[in-house]
Amino acid sequence: DVEEVAIDLGLDVVPVVGRxxxxxxxxxxxxxxxxxxxxxxxxxxxxxxxxxxxxxxxSRIITKIKCRDFA
Structure with missing residues (x-):
């Protein structure tokens, strides 16, 4: 699990805000x-x-949805 590895290394993890x-x-x-x-x-x-x-x-398909695009 990526989150567990990051925590073990003392790294911040981007939270999952929803599905x-x-x-x-x-x-x-x-x-x-x-x-x-x-x-x-x-x-x-x-x-x-x-x-x-x-x-x-x-390459993986991901997208960024930015708040400023809806301002």
Whole structure:
């Protein structure tokens, strides 16, 4: 488990804020979300599919949904 390894090494781990589809993630960001690291707006969400998907060149498919894109 990545989280356990990071904790053992004394590294911060990005929290999982939810699970759902891409539209739910966009709605969460659009409505404004607070950071779990302090009292300020979160930068956004890094979303990845439940099952790893890869492009033809082998790179993983992930997306970043940023709060500033909905400002």
């Amino acid at each position: 759902g589809d891409l539209f739910a993630a966009m709605s969460m960001v659009r409505s404004g979300m607070r950071s779990t690291w302090g009292d300020f707006e979160a930068e956004g969400i890094v979303a990845r599919p439940t099952v790893d998907l890869k492009m033809q060149n082998g």
